[in-house]
Amino acid sequence: MKTAIAVKELYVSYFGSEALKNVSFTVEEGKLVGIIGPNGAGKSTLLKALLNLIQKEKGEVAILGKTIKEMRTKVAYVPQRSSIDWDFPITVFDTVLLGTYPKLGVFKRPKKIDKAFAYECLEKVGMTEFRNRQIGELSGGQQQRVFLARALAQEPEIYLLDEPFVGVDVTSEETIILILKQLRDLGKTVVVVHHDLRKAKEYFNELILLNKELIDFGVVEKVIQPEVLEKAYNIQFSPLTNLEAKA
Amino acid sequence: MINFIDALMYYGFLQKALTTSIMVGVICGVIGCFIILRGMALMGDAISHAVLPGVALSYMLGINFFFGAVFTGVLTSLGIGFISQNSRIKNDVSIGIMFTAAFASGIIMITLMKSSTDLYHILFGNVLAVRPSEMWSTLLIGIFVIVCVYAFYKELLVSSFDSTMAAAYGLPTRVIHYFLMTLLTLVTVASLQTVGIVLVVAMLITPAAAAYLLTNRLWVMLYLSAGIGVLSSILGLYFSYTYNLASGAAIVLAATVLFILAFVFSPKKGLVWRAIKNIRKREMLSR
Numbered sequence: 306m307k308t309a310i311a312v313k314e315l316y317v318s319y320f321g322s323e324a325l326k327n328v329s330f331t332v333e334e335g336k337l338v339g340i341i342g343p344n345g346a347g348k349s350t351l352l353k354a355l356l357n358l359i360q361k362e363k364g365e366v367a368i369l370g371k372t373i374k375e376m377r378t379k380v381a382y383v384p385q386r387s388s389i390d391w392d393f394p395i396t397v398f399d400t401v402l403l404g405t406y407p408k409l410g411v412f413k414r415p416k417k418i419d420k421a422f423a424y425e426c427l428e429k430v431g432m433t434e435f436r437n438r439q440i441g442e443l444s445g446g447q448q449q450r451v452f453l454a455r456a457l458a459q460e461p462e463i464y465l466l467d468e469p470f471v472g473v474d475v476t477s478e479e480t481i482i483l484i485l486k487q488l489r490d491l492g493k494t495v496v497v498v499h500h501d502l503r504k505a506k507e508y509f510n511e512l513i514l515l516n517k518e519l520i521d522f523g524v525v526e527k528v529i530q531p532e533v534l535e536k537a538y539n540i541q542f543s544p545l546t547n548l549e550a551k552a
Numbered sequence: 553m554i555n556f557i558d559a560l561m562y563y564g565f566l567q568k569a570l571t572t573s574i575m576v577g578v579i580c581g582v583i584g585c586f587i588i589l590r591g592m593a594l595m596g597d598a599i600s601h602a603v604l605p606g607v608a609l610s611y612m613l614g615i616n617f618f619f620g621a622v623f624t625g626v627l628t629s630l631g632i633g634f635i636s637q638n639s640r641i642k643n644d645v646s647i648g649i650m651f652t653a654a655f656a657s658g659i660i661m662i663t664l665m666k667s668s669t670d671l672y673h674i675l676f677g678n679v680l681a682v683r684p685s686e687m688w689s690t691l692l693i694g695i696f697v698i699v700c701v702y703a704f705y706k707e708l709l710v711s712s713f714d715s716t717m718a719a720a721y722g723l724p725t726r727v728i729h730y731f732l733m734t735l736l737t738l739v740t741v742a743s744l745q746t747v748g749i750v751l752v753v754a755m756l757i758t759p760a761a762a763a764y765l766l767t768n769r770l771w772v773m774l775y776l777s778a779g780i781g782v783l784s785s786i787l788g789l790y791f792s793y794t795y796n797l798a799s800g801a802a803i804v805l806a807a808t809v810l811f812i813l814a815f816v817f818s819p820k821k822g823l824v825w826r827a828i829k830n831i832r833k834r835e836m837l838s839r
Contacts, residue, residue: 409706
């Protein structure tokens with residue numbers, strides 16, 4: 306088994322306040338991994354640090370044994386839905402076609418073969434009938450499926466998804482998780498930022514439990530224990546519990 | 553109208569004015585699309601004003617004002633980026649501080665040169681007095697801008713739509729930003745004679761905004777925006793010549809009228825269509 310992602314002693318801070326502290330873990334290839342933790346735990350920050358989209362203070366990130374700069378085209382990122390301008394003049398099909406851009410290089414336009422492949426990816430998420438719609442005319446779940454199709458069109462080894470199930474209908478959620486599991490079975494590595502603990506056992510092989518520091522990392526059954534979760538989530542509520550204790 | 557066409561056949565200055573303003577319509581329309589899609593309308597206004605000290609400097613040094621304009625335009629956009637990245641000051645505030653400073657120093661430099669007529673023409677444009685050399689430099693800038701947009705269309709599209717994805721796959725998004733700022737400066741310089749510094753921003757955003765209401769595809773938007781820009785130029789010049797109005801202001805108002813038409817009558821997004829849809833829906837429900 307090869308290592309897909311290796312993070313060693315990662316520190317990230319925003320304007321002086323620490324967002325991630327001393328985070329280390331490794332993800333093997335062919336795993337479906339969830340990143341969970343309370344709000345503001347640095348889950349999205351971790352994904353962005355993996356992609357080198359934000360400055361690391363300290364630490365190392367290795368993607369398939371190399372630096373992210375050498376491996377950029379092997380990683381696809383699906384952003385949070387709230388970060389996209391849904392009024393942008395672009396159709397569903399053209400959005401998926403963006404996924405073929407990294408392989409094309411400068412000055413080259415997508416050819417017939419790229420368009421056929423984008424269509425195939427759109428087919429996988431069951432969205433071909435909407436291909437000529439403007440992306441803002443879709444429901445939240447449909448939008449998320451289109452962005453997954455775009456990631457598929459990038460043909461990466463590693464998929465990073467930021468909160469793909471927020472504001473998503475049941476059918477879309479099922480479609481998405483099914484595809485992610487298929488990708489895992491094909492040997493791809495999938496990392497998902499997720500906030501809903503209930504489905505975690507069903508969805509993931511391993512969990513990264515985060516609250517600025519790495520609280521725990523390992524197979525789902527081990528991490529999803531109440532006493533482990535408390536360590537991550539209780540920190541957030543502790544001022545309140547203290548108050549109650551005093552009263 | 554026939555008078556205008558007759559005059560067009562007869563007068564060289566009018567031909568030059570028309571050619572120049574058509575080219576300005578095209579390039580402002582094209583660059584304007586990216587400006588509004590990236591939410592940089594205020595930045596467009598800022599850069600166009602920031603060109604003024606550069607123009608003044610060029611006059612003093614006796615060089616082509618093109619160089620000075622690009623210099624202060626790019627310098628201002630770097631300054632804006634530097635302030636908003638290195639302090640808690642928000643981007644729009646940083647834009648406001650930098651461009652007014654640049655504009656004010658430009659005004660002082662020009663008053664020191666004691667030529668207020670030049671200042672008036674730079675600020676408000678006078679396309680009927682355009683010189684052949686200026687027409688040619690507009691053409692060269694226009695060709696350069698169009699070629700750049702064509703060559704980097706893919707990169708401009710993806711970085712405007714989803715800059716995180718663009719950065720994630722290794723596009724130099726910051727370089728693209730400053731590259732676009734440079735193109736914006738060039739377009740401003742090319743538009744100096746036609747609409748002037750103060751109104752350039754209208755030519756950048758009004759046709760693009762009208763086009764934005766009419767289509768769901770970026771490349772269609774680019775063509776439409778250029779087309780609306782050209783139509784505004786022709787209409788504006790016609791009214792300017794026929795009724796002896798300031799050319800820049802006439803062109804801008806023509807663009808505004810076209811925008812209002814798009815706003816009211818756009819299929820799917822226009823006021824009229826939405827009203828019809830609402831009435832139909834109400835009828836359906838009351839049945």
